[in-house]
Structure formats: C-alpha cells, structure tokens
Amino acid sequence: MKKTLLIAAAALAASVITSQAQVYSQNIVGYVNTPTPTSGAQYLIAVPFKVGVSNGANEVFGSTLPDFSTLLTWSTVANNYTLYYSDSTSPTLWDDSNFAPIGAPKLPVGQGFFLSPNGVNITNTFVGAVAINVGTSNVMSLPTTGAQYLVSPVVPYGGSITNGTGTGGGVNLNGLPDFSTVLVWSAVANNYTLYYSDSTSPTLWDDSNFAPIAAPSLQVGQAFFISPNGSTTWTEGL
Amino acid sequence: MKKIAITVFSVLAVTGAAFAQGTVNFSSFVPTYITAQTNSTVFSPLMPANGGQATGVGGVAATSTAALGYYYELLFTASGAVKPTTLSSLGTWTDSTFFANDSTASAGRLIAGNGTAGTAVTGMAVGTAYSVMLAGWSVNLGANYAAALATLNSQSALGSVVGPGFFGLSNVGQVTPTGTGSPGVGLFGNTGTLINSANTQLDLVTPVPEPATMVLAGLGGLSLLALRRKK
Numbered sequence: 148m149k150k151t152l153l154i155a156a157a158a159l160a161a162s163v164i165t166s167q168a169q170v171y172s173q174n175i176v177g178y179v180n181t182p183t184p185t186s187g188a189q190y191l192i193a194v195p196f197k198v199g200v201s202n203g204a205n206e207v208f209g210s211t212l213p214d215f216s217t218l219l220t221w222s223t224v225a226n227n228y229t230l231y232y233s234d235s236t237s238p239t240l241w242d243d244s245n246f247a248p249i250g251a252p253k254l255p256v257g258q259g260f261f262l263s264p265n266g267v268n269i270t271n272t273f274v275g276a277v278a279i280n281v282g283t284s285n286v287m288s289l290p291t292t293g294a295q296y297l298v299s300p301v302v303p304y305g306g307s308i309t310n311g312t313g314t315g316g317g318v319n320l321n322g323l324p325d326f327s328t329v330l331v332w333s334a335v336a337n338n339y340t341l342y343y344s345d346s347t348s349p350t351l352w353d354d355s356n357f358a359p360i361a362a363p364s365l366q367v368g369q370a371f372f373i374s375p376n377g378s379t380t381w382t383e384g385l
Numbered sequence: 386m387k388k389i390a391i392t393v394f395s396v397l398a399v400t401g402a403a404f405a406q407g408t409v410n411f412s413s414f415v416p417t418y419i420t421a422q423t424n425s426t427v428f429s430p431l432m433p434a435n436g437g438q439a440t441g442v443g444g445v446a447a448t449s450t451a452a453l454g455y456y457y458e459l460l461f462t463a464s465g466a467v468k469p470t471t472l473s474s475l476g477t478w479t480d481s482t483f484f485a486n487d488s489t490a491s492a493g494r495l496i497a498g499n500g501t502a503g504t505a506v507t508g509m510a511v512g513t514a515y516s517v518m519l520a521g522w523s524v525n526l527g528a529n530y531a532a533a534l535a536t537l538n539s540q541s542a543l544g545s546v547v548g549p550g551f552f553g554l555s556n557v558g559q560v561t562p563t564g565t566g567s568p569g570v571g572l573f574g575n576t577g578t579l580i581n582s583a584n585t586q587l588d589l590v591t592p593v594p595e596p597a598t599m600v601l602a603g604l605g606g607l608s609l610l611a612l613r614r615k616k
Contacts, residue, residue, distance in 0.1 A: 246416075
C-alpha cells in the first residue's frame with residue numbers, strides 16, 4: 148500500500164515553528180495516498196489526519212468510493228464489526244447492512260477500519276491536518292487486558308513500531324507489557340501476521356511460535372490490532 | 386516461569402491451530418455480486434416430478450422486502466463440486482448454519498441473519514479449499530434449512546404448503562479460509578472464484594393448479610351435486 152507524506156512540508160513547518168516563539172498555529176497539514184487496488188479485497192487502513200469537522204466518511208472520501216464498497220468499523224467492547232455500504236442513491240451516501248440509509252461512519256484519527264472497494268485501482272487520497280501539534284504528545288489508553296483494539300498511529304508515522312519515543316521520531320510502541328499481541332493484516336494473503344512483545348527476545352518481539360522476529364513495520368495510514376497483556380497506554384509525540 | 390507458561394500456551398495454541406476453524410466474511414452482501422429473484426415461470430429443476438417445466442403462469446421479480454419472507458443458507462462441501470441438480474446431491478452439502486434474510490429496505494438484497502465478518506465455520510479448516518453456495522427459499526417451506534429441505538423431500542409436505550413455495554441455489558464458488566481471524570475470507574467479489582450470483586433464481590417448488598385442471602375439478606363437483614339432487 149501507499150504513501151506519500153508531509154516530509155518537506157513537515158520539516159519546513161517544524162523549523163518555522165521552532166524559530167517563531169509560539170505565535171502561529173503549529174498545525175501541520177498534508178496528504179497521503181492509500182491505494183486499495185483490488186475490488187473485493189479487504190484493506191485495513193486508517194485516516195491519518197483530521198479531515199473536515201468530524202472525520203466523517205463523506206468528508207474523508209467525498210464521492211470517490213464506488214457504490215457498494217464496504218466499510219467495517221470495529222467495536223472493542225462488542226468485539227465485532229459494524230458494516231456500512233457506500234451508496235450514492237442513499238440520502239446519507241451510506242447504507243447499513245439492511246441497505247437502509249444510515250449516517251456516515253466516523254473515522255477518527257487513531258482508529259482503523261476495513262475498506263473493501265467495489266472497483267479496481269482505487270487510490271484514496273486523505274488530506275487534512277496532523278492530529279497533534281508540534282511539541283505535544285497524544286496518549287492513547289489501552290486499558291483492558293486481552294481486548295482487541297483496532298488502532299493506528301495518531302501521527303502519520305511509518306516504519307518499525309519501535310521507532311521513536313514519547314516525544315516523537317516514530318510509532319513508539321516500546322512499552323507494551325510482555326506478550327501483548329499485534330496483528331498486522333495482509334490484503335493479499337487475506338490474513339494476519341501475529342507478533343508477541345517480549346522483553347527477553349533479542350529483537351523484543353517474537354513470532355507466533357515465540358521465535359525472535361523483527362519488530363512489525365507499518366506504512367503511513369495502515370491500521371492494526373493490538374491486544375495488551377495488561378492495562379497500558381501508547382504515547383506518541385511530534 | 387512466565388515463558389514456560391507461555392510456551393505451554395503456545396503448544397496448546399499450535400495444537401489448536403491444527404484443528405482451527407476457518408473464518409468467512411458472512412456480512413457483506415454486495416448487490417453487484419449477490420441478489421435474489423423469485424421465478425414462478427418454471428418449476429425448480431431440483432424437483433423430480435416436474436423439474437424445469439414451464440408453469441404457464443407467473444413471472445420474475447426481486448424477492449420482496451417482507452420481513453423474514455426468504456432465507457438464504459451458506460452450504461459448503463469439498464472443493465471442486467458443481468451446482469447440485471438433484472435433491473440427493475444437494476443433501477451431500479454441509480449446512481454451515483449461517484443464514485441471511487431478505488433485506489426489509491431494498492428488494493432482492495440480503496442481510497446477514499447470524500454470521501458476521503470473521504465468523505468461524507464449524508467443519509471448515511484453515512488452508513483447505515471448499516466449494517460454497519447459498520440455498521435460498523421462501524419461509525413457507527420452513528423456518529430453517531433442515532425444515533425446508535425436509536419439505537422438498539416430501540410430496541405430502543409440499544402439498545400442505547400455503548401459497549407458492551420457492552427454492553433456488555446460487556452459483557458455486559471456491560474459497561480457502563486463510564486464518565481464524567476477522568474479517569475472514571470473502572464469499573463474494575471478483576478475486577478468485579467466488580459465489581457471485583446476482584439475480585439468484587428461486588424457482589417454484591409447489592404445484593400450481595392449471596386452469597384446465599380447475600375446470601375439471603369444478604365439473605366433478607357439479608356432477609356430484611347433480612347426483613345428490615337426483616336422489
């Protein structure tokens with residue numbers, strides 16, 4: 148999948164911000180291209196920016212999705228999905244699983260969802276503002292041991308999930324309790340790869356057979372499941 | 386100690402994985418790929434007495450939006466199977482117990498009745514290929530698949546069905562569950578050989594009295610009446 152990002156814009160904005168004594172807004176805006184090329188395949192993605200007023204699906208996608216593409220949002224509490232169909236004939240542009248009109252789903256930054264396009268060679272271009280300001284951090288709570296959280300970085304970082312610290316530089320999933328699980332989805336294989344966090348592993352991560360493995364790596368706009376083996380928080384900075 | 390415990394867990398997990406049930410995505414019925422119609426112009430080819438014959442009446446229309454008017458069951462069997470042409474061959478397919486209803490908002494469309502995205506199918510193993518299809522029927526044949534199949538196999542039960550009864554099968558697809566997680570392997574779409582059966586036909590399975598038969602029956606009744614009056 149994907150991506151183009153801020154890069155120059157972010158670097159420029161950051162340098163301007165640090166040199167100008169907190170007078171101006173420290174928002175960073177940018178875009179990312181997230182291709183979902185295969186009709187019917189399931190892509191586990193997230194919107195990495197604040198878009199519009201509420202990050203509603205119509206603000207995020209506009210009218211670019213082919214009719215009857217499906218979107219699955221996850222509920223950690225209910226441990227299941229809610230299905231939405233895109234439908235240009237619906238007054239809300241979205242239907243529920245019964246094909247009755249329903250409000251557009253909200254796709255907040257940091258929350259993943261499955262998108263299955265009903266058409267080929269779809270590229271989703273997400274345009275918006277980075278969810279946190281330069282010099283600040285976001286703390287995501289993952290309170291319930293064993294629960295499955297469908298998440299994504301709130302800062303559009305890519306690369307290893309152990310890059311970075313609480314003040315920036317990368318995804319920073321370094322402090323997970325041992326044997327928390329991370330599930331990374333492959334749209335091609337239609338399957339997950341499982342990783343265990345393990346402080347005794349030379350790489351700090353094990354595969355599903357508890358053999359050491361490189362830390363999982365993400366692309367910008369990619370979501371994943373995390374199941375903490377103990378109440379924890381995830382701090383990301385910019 | 387923790388690692389030993391985790392290793393034990395891992396052995397159990399691996400043991401379990403050998404028998405892990407594959408999951409399917411039984412929630413998204415994209416109308417491009419799956420819709421249903423009732424067809425009362427022909428008798429179902431599955432019916433031994435008059436299968437495939439024209440009825441001389443009726444028409445073709447998208448299934449109604451009446452709540453619980455039609456059911457659709459996911460069936461599976463070993464990979465490579467073709468669409469059954471007899472009730473006995475249909476009986477060799479395994480009932481997944483996952484069903485859909487007719488949408489109450491849009492004619493001809495389906496809504497999941499029980500299974501959802503990432504639903505494990507008992508009897509489907511991870512990494513094994515299966516043939517899959519949907520069986521659809523009108524609720525007057527039975528409120529579940531077993532009851533509907535029993536009705537089809539009994540002439541007396543069919544004769545007791547109130548109103549026209551419909552039954553049909555979708556196209557046959559091939560899927561291989563790749564894991565035990567959500568959202569599971571898709572049943573519809575254009576990747577691989579999936580069910581993909583827009584306008585699945587639910588054909589008539591109950592007898593339709595022909596006009597000529599009705600006239601004969603009426604004449605018979607009149608004769609009896611005349612005999613009684615003579616006496």
